[in-house]
Amino acid sequence: MEPAVELRGIAKRFAKIGTTEINAVRDIDLSIARGEFFTLLGPSGCGKTTTLRLIAGFEQPTAGELRIRGRAMNDVPAHLRPVNTVFQSYALFPHLTVEDNVGFGLAVKRVPRRERAERVREALALVRMEGRAGRKPAELSGGQQQRVALARALVNRPAVLLLDEPFGALDLKLRREMQIELKQMQRRLGITFVFVTHDQEEALTMSDRIAVMHDGRVLQVDDPVGIYERPACRFSAGFIGEMNFLSATVTKTGPAGIALQAGHATIRLPRNGHALAPGQPVMLAIRPEALTFADLADGGPPEDRVRIEGRIRDAIYIGTDRRYAVDLPSGETVHVRQQNSAAAGPASPPVGASATLFTRAAAIRVLLD
Incomplete structure (x- = not known):
């Protein structure tokens, strides 16, 4: 079976002033399996969000090749890639109901009304929000708004779901509850999740595998036990837990x-x-x-x-x-x-x-x- 996502020698440089460049991502090689919960973990500024944006198509690589399900994606625009992204800011339309927020993308794609309604119902059921379809975002708690944002991404049936620190705005108790719910949801759906976080406990709790990033590079890729108990370098050892x-x-x-x-x-x-x-x-x-x-x-x-x-x-x-x-x-x-x-x-x-x-x-x- 082909990997869900492959990054081969991916690099991304941003111009700063004149000819000075920032190397946000440096020669990354990653292979993410289908159905895997894969986490990019590292401190702020390490390149993890840039890597996620490269997969989504919001940024174009300076060098290297990006493939999704075996298909080259370097020249494919974001809206044509088989991925969806959930951001830290839920970006829900305040004037639309939960149902209309979730179905907005399908309406833009002119999906027939009957099919659209059925897919919206399925997506809301997945996140346990079917009883709140008629509410507005202002009538929902933070955790409920997060569920709506997830449903909006899942309704498009993406091959890969990208999540950029989606729990950053939640309090600690709700954050932990959502971590468990999201992992259970991912197992039920079998969709490939690529998750970005700087929270070591969150990464260890949810992930099948973790890529530890620092200064634009991937320093180690392993399962949670390997990352914690067998760090490959001093940065990994010191960043994950106490050492x-x-x-x-x-x-x-x-x-x-x-x-x-x-x-x-x-x-x-x-x-x-x-x-x-x-x-x-x-x-x-x-x-x-x-x-x-x-x-x-x-x-x-x-x-x-x-x-x-x-x-x-x-x-x-x-x-x-x-x-x-x-x-x-x-x-x-x-x-x-x-x-x-x-x-x-x-x-x-x-x-x-x-x-x-x-x-x-x-x-x-x-x-x-």
Whole structure:
């Protein structure tokens, strides 16, 4: 089966002043499968919205090839592409009813009235808004307006639905409810969704795969578990959730694994895909929840255990868990997160006390950048 969307060497440059150009998108290669919920994730200005606009046809690439369902799209205008876009601003016509807003595009295309009415009813049923067809946008809540915007896009039966931070205007509770609803809707419909967000939790919750973007480039593409647990570079590791970074130097390599010196700690790890050499500086990445004050030796082989010595500088209670800041002899600080059921026990040292942290070798990610 051909991919739903393919980007091959796509680049987009904008003129700024005179001959100075802004490289908004740089040499992007992506293949998005049919029926996939695919997310472009990154901070503001990373190029994710520009990439979405290139797929939609609102922008034309400076270089590269864009294909949708196997058909080249570089020269196809936006209104002829088999895609629809849902924006952060719902852009509903205030003087039209919900029904007329959803059917507006079909009316412009001169779809027969009977077919138009049936498709509008189907679209409103998909977003559970069929009982509000006669209302005006001002009579709807923010979440209901978002549903109408989705129905307006779905009524055209697009091959690909593009969503540009559609939940940005919603409060946190409603945003989370809509995330679940949208993912369930996408599974029912089987339509390819390309979703843009800067919210890491939103991306991890909803996506089949995620492309992490920075400075116009795609740095990593993986499923949510891979993005979180196996970051490919320091930016991905630091942007997605919380992460501790420790400077280390490779001291020994061999068939059995590698040895590293991180401050006063000697750390032995299994071999990974990196070609490392003694004396090479690297960065170690460890999630706060992967560190614990409890000895892990009983839960697995001792060789999988890594010890790090430090002193508790701070402990913060935040309801579900406690966050500890632990200063290391190297001058670096790591953060530890423990659920309160564990943090309240005797294994949690008080502020100011010396402490030994434990983690598993498999929880440490070696980064070269």
